[in-house]
Amino acid sequence: MRHERLVLTLLWREPLAGLRSMRRRDLAWIGLGGSALFAYAVADIVVALQAGAATLRHAWPLWTFGLPGALLGLGGLAGNLLARLCLSRAFAPFLKALPLSLVQRRRMAAVAACALGIPIVVLVAATIGFGCFVIAKPLAPVWGLGAAILFGAGFCATAVLHLRSARDPVRIGNSELARDPGGHRPLLGPFDRAAPAWLSSWAWGLPAGRVTLSWRLVGAAMLFGLVAVVAASISLVRHDAVPAAMVALTGGVLVFMLSARFHPLGSPVLRTAPLGFARAWLRLARLPLQLSVAYFLLPAGAALAAEPSAWAMPLASGFWLMVLNGAYAVFAAYFMTAPFVAALSFLGAIAYTSYESLEYGRTVVIGFAALVLFLWYRAQRRYRHG
Amino acid sequence: MDSSVHPAEILAVRGLSAGYGGRAVVSGIDLSLNRGDILGLLGANGSGKSTLLKAITGQIPPLSGSVNVNGADLASAAERAKFGFGLAIDPSDLPVALTGRQYLQLVGSIRGCAEDDWPGVNVAERLGLKPWIDRAIAHYSLGTRAKIAIAAALLGAPPLLILDESLNGLDPLAAFEVKRIILALASSGRHAVIISTHVVESVPGLCNRAVLLADGRIARDWQPWHLAEAGQMPGAFEAEVMRALTVQATDG
Known part of the structure; x- marks a missing residue:
């Protein structure tokens, strides 16, 4: 399919257009200020992790339930949000008139969700792996890989669920608007x-x-x-x-x-x-x-x-x-x-x-x-x- | 109140430059509008008509220059200046969840007037809005949205009415009624109107002044006597505008 990367292209163009419309001075502020703040936050977290390394290494509830649960949950949340975002673009009003079936729109959204999800999973793996390395947890790369698998599982489960259950929001929106509840007065009126x-x-x-x-x-x-x-x-x-x-x-x-x-x-x-x-x-x-x-x-x-x-x-x-x-x-x-x-x-x-x-x-x-x-x-x- | 502003002057734009991201789209605009004036704002796509109207209505800040509406400076007394004009909102910007009546009540409550406080006429009735007034704006066609936007702009009888291509989507009867309302407002001697339009042939019959924007500057300015003269010969004004546009396009 020629246009299966259409949603990805649309999502890519949005931040680019936003960046282009900004003044250079504002961009410099955001770039320099944001980088400085990010570097400070990373340094602060590393110091905090090193300070509590011994405790963290042996906190078995954290490694058995806490971290896997959080990764699954976060992955699920990210998958849900990203799938929603991609679907909203696949069903954008300006694409309404194009001869694209529901399946094709879902596929475009899935391609975009996948392309955006992979870097996020890699980032999560790198973060957890780095965190384990900082607190000297044995087998840090394996923990990173495990984190990627858990996060990815949560991400895929909710994203696939959301993409599969997607109906045409344009049509749903129109039919909802067409329902005129006339007759009774607005409840919020007073x-x-x-x-x-x-x-x-x-x-x-x-x-x-x-x-x-x-x-x-x-x-x-x-x-x-x-x-x-x-x-x-x-x-x-x-x-x-x-x-x-x-x-x-x-x-x-x-x-x-x-x-x-x-x-x-x-x-x-x-x-x-x-x-x-x-x-x-x-x-x-x-x-x-x-x-x-x-x-x-x-x-x-x-x-x-x-x-x-x-x-x-x-x-x-x-x-x-x-x-x-x-x-x-x-x-x-x-x-x-x-x-x-x-x-x-x-x-x-x-x-x-x-x-x-x-x-x-x-x-x-x-x-x-x-x-x-x-x-x-x-x-x-x-x-x-x- | 600015002492240099004549009481008859409703809009005074001096050396206005405005644009987006620090880049000027319109520059060096000087414009003065008196009560009774109906100004036709003409120009090719991208000439800066909407940008100029956005700057006049306070939606974008001027890069330089000043805008004074009904004696109030838009920069230092924004709320007082905004009391001085009614803008017909773009149909896509209307609150679609509300009904037409609720939208009129919203605008009326801000302007401190009733939902049907129009200057002299019942605009909803004249524009054929009655069957739609209690339905959600989401159900409206483009033309009906334009009608409700014009009806809201007229609430409270603001001294300056601004229509940015609002006549485009109207049916012939509604367009005729809007033109009658505009002419009545101007002839009352209390109001002025700005109409941005691409329908060049309607300008001599409706407006008593016109300006042509090109590359963000006023390229031509027609005074009342000139427009009246052009209006007497069918197609003369249109031909003049087209010539000016062609010259601009060739120079550009």
């Missing part, structure tokens, strides 16, 4: 009428502002509800505020992260309207924040009831919920069209800040705050100037 009206419905892509129940939505609601109830029960039975307060905080942040969408900030509809960035940003964060606080209240209330003398704990959880939600809202506004990248970057930044603050104390938090301010500034600038 919550989404503040100026600018219907902004959250737009951000969430709710057809005509109506919430349609799906297995994913019901499953997530049940899972979050169950975790809140279990944590609240544990706290009440043990008279200990910690479990419920922790679930209130983490659950609240997760609800916010899963529901916050900021892509309308990139639309000319808002950018050419007499509406400032801060107002648009706050309005987009409003409903996700209400959901997050609503989730927070049940376990936080249980924490307070379980141990009234520890009232400061749910209060502190509430404070940190606001701080973390605010920080994530800035990340999500910066990566407005890629919520997954926003979540990954936010969690990465939080994890890195926590790790470094163990070594350098709380001053590292200032660095995190500076990063949030920088992202806010860039997102605001892009909203104003494109």
Whole structure:
């Protein structure tokens, strides 16, 4: 087939076009700054690995369950994401009119997923092999090979599953849009009428502002509800505020992260309207924040009831919920069209800040705050100037 | 408020250069629009029409020069300047999940007016939007999307209306109605309109001014008396524009 590399070519051209459209000064900043940061991170990890080499070498649960499980899971996640990406290009609207069958489109996506997956597997093998070499683990190359096999297995399993089950998203999208649920009023109406009206419905892509129940939505609601109830029960039975307060905080942040969408900030509809960035940003964060606080209240209330003398704990959880939600809202506004990248970057930044603050104390938090301010500034600038 | 701006002047563009990635696509643009003006913006593909309109509407920053809308500087008082114009959004940029009514409510709530606060006429009715208004924009054809974009641009009766090739997808009746609305707005003496178009023959009958962009610069400028004169002889204005375009293409 002549065009089986079409998806790969499309995916290759996207970053190239992005690089070409950037200024040389910005490219130099990213190249030099990114390389320096990467080199520092590698050096830091090597030092940390060497410091804990003896412990790591003999931590058998890590080598028997932890690492293989993590590699399988990460491989599965990478396979799923890459297959989705490749399929989205294989079914791109501008390819809709081309005489390509479903099988041909799947094959194009598979070729691209395979071509992109192989370097990732090699990278994982090299990383694990190098890590084993640093901590002087015997048979480091074999561990690298094993890591590649496990990661590759997870990658292939989810990628093949996703590619095989793919249907034509263009046709599915059209048929979903064709279903007009008319008749009943938008459920979100009373919550989404503040100026600018219907902004959250737009951000969430709710057809005509109506919430349609799906297995994913019901499953997530049940899972979050169950975790809140279990944590609240544990706290009440043990008279200990910690479990419920922790679930209130983490659950609240997760609800916010899963529901916050900021892509309308990139639309000319808002950018050419007499509406400032801060107002648009706050309005987009409003409903996700209400959901997050609503989730927070049940376990936080249980924490307070379980141990009234520890009232400061749910209060502190509430404070940190606001701080973390605010920080994530800035990340999500910066990566407005890629919520997954926003979540990954936010969690990465939080994890890195926590790790470094163990070594350098709380001053590292200032660095995190500076990063949030920088992202806010860039997102605001892009909203104003494109 | 800039003291050099005459109250009748709705748009003042001075020495504007704008482009992408630090490279200018349009440069040295000087343009002034008064109430009652209908400006036809002409030019070949890639001549810089859309880039100029993006710079005027604050979607890209100017590399140099200034844009002043209804007395407010776009750089220092962006929100006040944006109150001064209504832009018909490109159909592909509309929020497809919302219904037409919800989109009008969204724009109306930002501009601080009702969803049907149009200048003098019921635009939805005149453009035949009524049967579609409560359906998701995703269901709309290109022409219906252009209609809802024009209807939203007119909400709150902004002094300056900007249409970037918005007349292209309209059916003849809707195009006729939009032209009537534009003429009524301009004759009221409170509004000005910019229409970027490739339909050169429609310019003398609709616009009282026209500029031709070539290689990012204003290559020709037609004043009202000149356009009126050209409009009297069928095909004269079209022939003049084609000549100018051919000369530009040959020089280029």
